Amino acid sequence: MTFLKLALANGASYAELMSTEACRNNLEVNDKEVKEISSGDLKTFSARVLYKGAWGLAYSCTENYAELVAHAIRNAKSMSQNIKIDALPVFSKKFKTAYKINPADISLEEKKESLLKLNNLSKGFKKIASLKLIYSDGSTIRKFENTEGSSLEWSDVYTAFMAWAFAKDSNSREDFLKIKRIRGGYELMKDAASATEEVMEKAEKLLKAEYAKGGHFPIIVDQKLAGVFAHEAVGHACEADLVLSDSSILHGKIGQKIGKDNITIIDDGTTKNWGWTPFDSEGVKAQKTVLVRKGILEGFLHTRESATIFKTEPTGNGRAETLANKVIPRMTNTVIEEGDSTFEEMLAEIKKGYYLKGSAGGQVDPTSGEFLFNAQEGYLIENGELKKYAKGVSLTGNILQTLHNIFLVAKDTDYGTGYCGKAGQLVPVSEASPHIMIKDAKVGGK
């Protein structure tokens, strides 16, 4: 508290101190060779102040809060701004990520042996040219306190596993990647063998796949890709900083119908999925925020600063990748709520179209609302049946048009995890969605 008082005594209207202390282990096995075993620790300390309406921040890898506060104030002094934040009630609590098996209890030796064993699974796959397996775990202690009297601590543990198979035959090469991540422990690895086999099967299967033909079709989008669609196409456009700078196509559309009745999209920071943040980078408690309810735009994602401008409550979405970065509105766990349809009903609706599965990445231009997603795999649908296995299937379109074209929503939620990039900062996020069917989508292929 001494340094927070120091900040106030030096003219700051608000100040916060933060620290992260992280330990991390990484192992990589590539084609039976151990490529990496590493282990390290990183510490960061930071002070952020609101001084005469401007945010200043300073950080360091050494704990010298007196200097950090002085530098943060100096940085704030270089701008003339009029930023305000509404006061928040005191929020003090300690959080702990739950796990079944503490990764720290498993030796690096055992982790290495298990990766080597998994790598041996490639024996049964003749066309696999290369198999890369990466395991990572870590623990982070994040501390936060501010001049409002809040004091928070989160002792977090994560585990992640990636399997990436490269297949090759005489005329083509394909790869397939799967990453599993949890806020939790080594229990994640119980599914590692099936994930490893799956990527090798899929990579080999893709060798025989034909390229999709571009054009306008009805499509079914699987849970993983639909989740990424909700995140990229809707979630980003709901971030208050983009709305404020007139860079979002959803600017000024609160209360308006932007999609069909069957579509409800929520940001949920409370579920303990990969995007979970018990408190955000500004010490605001995690919550559920409805972005779209039955097709009507209902809310945006806020930092304390943007919430004050919008005269609303902050939503717990103020996130920064590291203590050096600016806090900006970011998603946590994005959810498309279930409807009442089934995958079979969707199939039956389609004479000719595509089934898009898995996400190979996507991007959106929130200003124009244009987006692009690539599926990991696909099927040509003919007369209500899954026919040819297809590769190179992508989906492009405009957010608003597409939301009006979501014809059916199923009741079979599944999850995906990832890192979301914005303004040069990566933060962990997850998506949950059922299958959705879109009429008249623009599909790219060869």
Added chain:
Amino acid sequence: MIDTIKNYTKSKAQSYEIFYSENDALNIELNNDETNFVSQGKTAGFGVRVFKDGKMGFSYTNNLSKYREAIDRAVKIAKLNKKDPDFKNFALKKNFTKTNNSDKELESFDAEKFSFFKKEFLGQLKSVNPKIRLSLATYIKNVSNSCIINSEGVDAAEKITANIYEYSIGIKDEGQIQSISLEEGSKKVLHPEIGKEAGERLQQFLNRKKMGSGKFQLLLHPEALSDLLSEAFSFSINAENVQQKKSVYTDSLNKQVMNKAITIIDDARKKNFFSTRSFDHEGTPSQTNKIIENGVLKNFIHSVYTANKQGAKTTGNAYRAINSLPMIMTNNILMEPGKTKDILGEVEDGLFVKSLLGVHTMGRGTGEFSLGVLEGHKVEKGEIKYPVKDVMISGNVFSLLSEVIAISKKCEEGYYGGGFSLPTTLYPKINIVGQKS
């Protein structure tokens, strides 16, 4: 500090390497023409590799008071690693001439000086059209002091300055915001005149129209070409991907892999280019390497490890942070200019693509892409007709590079993750999905 770390490491392992790095960074964020966030910080830390009894160990820390623990951890990890017969040595000591990669003016560039830059930049931007706004921007400046010491006698240190400015500018046009996103990177202080160029580029982007679907010639702006190369080409010339058989170039050394009009150089010595440095992050002196010469694949890009593994010479392409092992990445990518003076004049019916949406989703191993066009112009009979919207293109990067029709005489120098100098290139007809026909 470095000597203390070195001496302790030396007492624990005969063969070792220390990568020590100090960074002094300034980060400024802008929104709606205003600066609204300034952050500054200094960090220092090191990564240590030890090679003991044929096995490698690696650890890192930025908690310098606990340097012994990190080094002990590396030794412990080496014990449980597998023997690696492909590891011969850390980078060997070689003589080299230093290049100057820091700029005094940029070193002392602070938030106050940035506010002068911003004022002039906005003036230039609005001189094109007063309605243009700087919607969002991030400015990052970094001064890094890195140092590599190893048991082969390498003891190299260098200061490098860099700044990167990423920004989106927009204008309200018929009720809708039209915007473009740009980035600049340099070792020197940026010139505010980039504002005028950006404004003019946005001005040309107004009144976008849909175009029909079909097959059209593709004219790639150097920025769009650098986007595609940075994914598929960089991946395929990376010796690690070659050795793991993930690259299309796996069996292609000294073979014709693209059109003979193309020569591509990876250069870490080109004066004032973004990725220029005196030595790489293993301490190998920087080089100028021909990767593609008249369409023939002449070399891959290497770290010491991959070079030793296939009996090649290292090319100085190792990059790392304190907490990572050396990774192979391109330095400055330079494509030699072609012969075409007026490349636009060569286009009969095509699409001029300046910026793409979703480039990271392309198949890096295959070169296949199916991407949105963020910034593109319809070209007919050698003239730019109109900017396009809702357009998607698909094709294969490697096929394009084989089928290139024309290469411009003029190259553009720029920054995309690393430095580049590239021409504008014209390709035969590819698939374009536009308006529903």
